[in-house]
Amino acid sequence: MRYFSTRDKSKSNPFSLADAAFAGLAPDGGLFMPERIPEVDMERVMAEAEKSYADMALYLAQLLFDDVPQDKLEAVVRGAYDFPVDLCNVGDDYFTLQLFHGPTYAFKDFGARFMGRMTGLLNDEGPLTILTATSGDTGSAVAHGFYGVDGVRVVVLYPEGKVSPLQEAQMTTLDGNIHPLRVKGNFDDCQRLVKSMFRDVELRRDVRVTSANSINILRWIPQAFYYFYGYCVWRKMTGREEMEVVVPSGNYGNLTAGMLAKSMGLPIKGFVAASNANDVVPEFLRTEVYSPRASVHTVANAMDVGDPSNFERMMYLCGDDVALLKSLVKGYSYSDDEILSAISEMKERYGYLSDPHSAVGYLATKDSGCDGFWLSTAHAAKFSEITKQATMEDAPIPERLSEMMTRERKYDSIEADESVLAAYLREK
Ligand SMILES: *Cc1c(COP(=O)(O)O)cnc(C)c1O
Numbered sequence: 001m002r003y004f005s006t007r008d009k010s011k012s013n014p015f016s017l018a019d020a021a022f023a024g025l026a027p028d029g030g031l032f033m034p035e036r037i038p039e040v041d042m043e044r045v046m047a048e049a050e051k052s053y054a055d056m057a058l059y060l061a062q063l064l065f066d067d068v069p070q071d072k073l074e075a076v077v078r079g080a081y082d083f084p085v086d087l088c089n090v091g092d093d094y095f096t097l098q099l100f101h102g103p104t105y106a107f108k109d110f111g112a113r114f115m116g117r118m119t120g121l122l123n124d125e126g127p128l129t130i131l132t133a134t135s136g137d138t139g140s141a142v143a144h145g146f147y148g149v150d151g152v153r154v155v156v157l158y159p160e161g162k163v164s165p166l167q168e169a170q171m172t173t174l175d176g177n178i179h180p181l182r183v184k185g186n187f188d189d190c191q192r193l194v195k196s197m198f199r200d201v202e203l204r205r206d207v208r209v210t211s212a213n214s215i216n217i218l219r220w221i222p223q224a225f226y227y228f229y230g231y232c233v234w235r236k237m238t239g240r241e242e243m244e245v246v247v248p249s250g251n252y253g254n255l256t257a258g259m260l261a262k263s264m265g266l267p268i269k270g271f272v273a274a275s276n277a278n279d280v281v282p283e284f285l286r287t288e289v290y291s292p293r294a295s296v297h298t299v300a301n302a303m304d305v306g307d308p309s310n311f312e313r314m315m316y317l318c319g320d321d322v323a324l325l326k327s328l329v330k331g332y333s334y335s336d337d338e339i340l341s342a343i344s345e346m347k348e349r350y351g352y353l354s355d356p357h358s359a360v361g362y363l364a365t366k367d368s369g370c371d372g373f374w375l376s377t378a379h380a381a382k383f384s385e386i387t388k389q390a391t392m393e394d395a396p397i398p399e400r401l402s403e404m405m406t407r408e409r410k411y412d413s414i415e416a417d418e419s420v421l422a423a424y425l426r427e428k
Contacts (some may be wrong), residue, residue: 001066003217005030006316017065018122021115021218022210031313032217038063040228040265049232054081056232057225063264064221065118072121080113085226087233087373091350094365095237095373096358097230104140104170105379105401106302107254110226111219112145118218120149129209129425130154131197133190136163137302137378140170142212143178153177154212155425157190160413166382166401172409179428185416196418203422214253215309223257226375228266234373243372246272248361250303252281252310254375255329259317262328274364274374275333276300281308282331288322299336299386300356302378332364339363343390353380353387353395 002014005026015023020032040063048056058077065073086098102109119128130152132142139156146154156171160182163171172180183190197203198211212219227245234243245268247255255273262268273281276298284290292307318325334342342359346352354362354376361374380387384395397405414420 001064002035003032004035006033006312011035017067017217021119021122021216022128024211024213024216031215031310031316033313033316034064034217034221037260037263038066042265042267045228045266046232046235049229053085053226053229054078056229057081057222060225060228060264061222068118068121076114076117076121079117080222081110083109085229087230087237088352088376089237090346090352090362094350094362095234096361096376097226097234097373098376099226100355100376100379100382103144103400104137105382105398106137106141107223107226107375107377108137108141108214109144111214111216111223111253112141112212114145114222115212115216115218116142116145116147116149116152119146119212120152123151125208126151127208128152129207130212131157131194131209131425132212133157133187133194134163134171135159135187135301136167137382138214139163139180140167143171143174143180146212147174147178148176153179153428155179155181155428157181157183157193157421159186159190160184162186164385166405169404169407169409172411173404173407175410180411181421181424182411182413183416184413189416193416193418193421197421197425200418200422203425207425209425214251220253220257220310220313221260223254224261224264227258227261227268230373230375231266231268240371242267242269244268244270244272244368244370245372246274246361246364246368246370246374248274248300248303248357248375248377249281250275250278250305250308252308252314254377256310256313256317259314259328263317269371270327271329272364272368272370272374273329273331274360275331276303276339276360277333277335278304278306279331279333280306281311281314282333284311285326285329285331288326299339299383299389300360302357303360330368332367334360334363340386340390343387347391347393353391355380355383356386356390357383
């Protein structure tokens with residue numbers, strides 16, 4: 001399988017998987033897409049899903065990554081997907097696919113763990129440094145996803161005092177090939193530092209660096225797999241055969257991965273893009289005008305994106321046909337007050353504690369009359385300050401998380417200075 005940029009309309013510049021993965025963004029500024037979308041055998045998908053998530057994911061991964069040796073791909077998939085994926089009946093006819101049972105309690109584990117292991121496999125040119133800046137969640141998913149991968153070290157920059165104690169614990173208690181760097185500055189400083197390292201020609205001669213952001217093909221593609229799994233379990237539970245999926249969205253990697261699953265032959269009728277106050281995509285679906293803007297801060301902060309990177313993949317997957325996109329995706333957006341009320345409503349009516357992102361999915365499910373399920377993207381304990389605000393109660397903390405909070409935190413501290421970071425990368 002070769003990969004092309006969404007902007008390379010004549011398909012004149014092919015990339016191998018490794019080149020596309022290590023580049024992240026295509027040189028022309030577009031996003032990578034596989035050259036063709038393989039067709040699945042749904043009978044086979046359902047049979048594999050009966051065995052396990054990993055078995056089903058392996059079947060799908062073989063179709064998409066057809067030039068990776070089967071035994072190697074199997075090790076990647078079985079290593080990455082060793083945690084449960086549950087379809088939960090919240091109450092009445094409301095279903096949600098819980099994607100938060102991985103090590104960092106958010107759905108980003110599905111992409112990050114696959115990417116970490118695949119990067120280790122594809123990297124045959126010596127030590128590689130994954131350099132990433134985080135405001136919290138991405139850093140922990142990437143750190144855990146690459147933890148213990150041979151030949152790869154992760155340097156993750158986060159702003160001192162700006163991430164939650166839980167997020168900091170998730171990044172700083174691993175050790176090994178994970179190097180957390182606490183930066184005296186804010187998230188923008190962290191991002192500026194990372195960008196300047198990628199521009200530093202001399203540094204890049206000495207140190208092989210790449211990024212692990214969410215548009216990366218190795219993080220994006222495996223997110224299609226849980227749509228298949230959710231379908232199989234939902235169909236078995238309800239006896240219905242064509243579903244809709246509500247996707248709490250920010251950068252739209254998740255939703256566009258669902259569109260990929262549909263293109264591969266999964267019987268999905270349509271999607272609902274559920275957003276917080278950052279509603280560029282729902283607005284586009286209403287007005288056909290795309291107007292990116294600065295993001296606003298909300299209680300569902302992992303979805304605070306004002307110019308979603310994957311919008312380009314969304315348009316690509318519907319052949320730039322806006323009418324087609326509008327028939328496939330409905331958009332809804334919610335204020336902070338609505339999200340907080342939804343959390344308390346779910347608690348009162350169903351005894352179900354939801355994190356704020358997944359609560360946006362619940363709201364859009366109610367309003368759209370969706371026949372299917374919403375994706376639950378994070379565990380409530382990860383956003384316990386918000387759930388407490390909504391329910392007046394403390395969220396129960398899973399044992400694995402509270403144990404992590406007690407472990408020793410190890411990190412290096414640096415000033416927000418380019419030369420200090422460059423020296424660190426050379427010496428460490
Ligand atoms: C990243 C994230 C989202 C948004 O996913 P996108 O793929 O960026 O649309 C939603 N919820 C949580 C908890 C997240 O971490």
